[in-house]
Amino acid sequence: MPDLFSAETLIQGSYLLTAFLFIVGLKRMSSPVTARSGILWAGAGMLLAVLVTFLYPGMTNYPLIIAAVVVGSLIAWWSGKRVAMTDMPQMIALYNGMGGGAAAAIAAVELYKGGEHGLVTMVLAVVGGLIGAVSFSGSAIAFGKLQGLIKRSFRFGGQQVFNLALLIGALVLGGMIALHLNASPAIITSFFVVALVLGLTMTLPIGGADMPVVISLYNALTGLAVAFEGFVLGNAAMIIAGTVVGSAGTLLTQLMAKAMNRSLGNVLFSGFGDTGGAATGEVGGSMKPIEATDVGVMMAFASKVIIVPGYGMAVAQAQHKVWELTQLLIDRGVTVKFAIHPVAGRMPGHMNVLLAEAGVPYDLIADLDEINAEFETADVALIIGANDVVNPVARTDKSSPIYGMPILNADKAKNCIVVKRGQGAGFSGIENALFYLDNTRMLYGDGQKAAAELISAVKAIS
DSSP states (O other), X not given: OOOTTSHHHHHHHHHHHHHHHHHHHHHHHTSTTTHHHHHHHHHHHHHHHHHHGGGSTTOOOHHHHHHHHHHHHHHHHHHHHHSOGGGHHHHHHHHHHHHHHHHHHHHHHHHHHOOOOOHHHHHHHHHHXXXXXXXXXXXXXXXXXXXXXXXXOOOOTTHHHHHHHHHHHHHHHHHHHHTTSOOOHHHHHHHHHXXXXXXHHHHTTSOGGGHHHHHHHHXXXXXXXXXXXXXXXXXXXXXXXXHHHHHHHHHHXXXXXXXXXXXXXXXXXXXXXXXTSOOBOOOOSOOOBOOHHHHHHHHHTOSEEEEEEOHHHHHHTOHXXXXXXXXXXXXXXXXXXXXXXXXXXXXXXXXXXXXXHHTOOGGGEEEHHHHGGGGGGOSEEEEESOOGGGOTHHHHOTTSTTTTOOOOOGGGSSEEEEEESSSOOOTTOBOOGGGGSXXXXXXXXXXXXXXXXXXXXXXXXX
């Protein structure tokens, strides 16, 4: 009869509880109403998994482990408190990379250590190391693009062939290691160098407009890498956590790609979303400016207003002012809703997080499928910092890179008001035909300043 209080029993029982906490946390994170508690549930699971590590038989070097946990926790706490909501996408990209790097480091330790791992274990170690290294370097590039450190995409002739050669090279080196044909330190080092370079060359050509999909993809890859290395170490918590993250990230990647009506291959291997390219898709007509006082009157006497937030709102930190404006309109009897495109912002759910932070009730926030039919009944569509997700050429111009992408039908509102700093194209470099329509007016200026002016205009109406 097994000892119910042995270290092994406690470890396995704790991992079962950890799995439960992870799954409950993920389930609760699926709804904005319960997302905060979901994070706490999952965090408790991770804390338990870390603490259980100290029960492992033969575990040594406790001072170093404790020091690493403390330092890492302090850095995470400081960065989490300090980072602005506008910088959350690049923080997530960075943390994805850290997870992938950790998985690759585990693989490297096991491979350099040698030992008599079986074929399956060696294959998992190699595959996990490859995926983790690609995720690490690729996420670093994604971070650089989102942070503005890398301002353009880098392409050269035969780049896809070069990437394919790198992948084949990594697989050949990994096969030599896994099959014990040559597992020398030089071969192992070469394997990881090639994998890291592959992550760089895969991500450098991808434009910033595709970053929501890329972040989701690397999130999935990091999860898979962690799960594979969990098998190598025989660590159930890593297997469970990695599998949950990998499956959730894969599903999210598919949803993001679907929201853009593009395949994952098209995202990875096309030139859409180049932040350094010239604007394309020239349209006729002119942009027609409007003053904030006129917009205030228009909105104050409207029956329904739909607000479309975008990354420009995040940059301007205008979400609190926008919510204040919304409250004023609601007090006047105006029906106000927020329309969220799945890829608005720089990461999945970016706009939802910003609005939640400002205190916007969840029942006022609707996604594309829920809200699109209502634009035709809206008196005003107020677009704050959004661009590509409201561009009607996605429905009309087959030559446009965004043709076929589902968009918010803001152009079908009686009046469209676009809050925008200037007349430049969106992040993808594509000119927005919405700005030139007869029912569209441009309210130029910083999003927060414009929202404050609209608040003053509405308040001035008796």
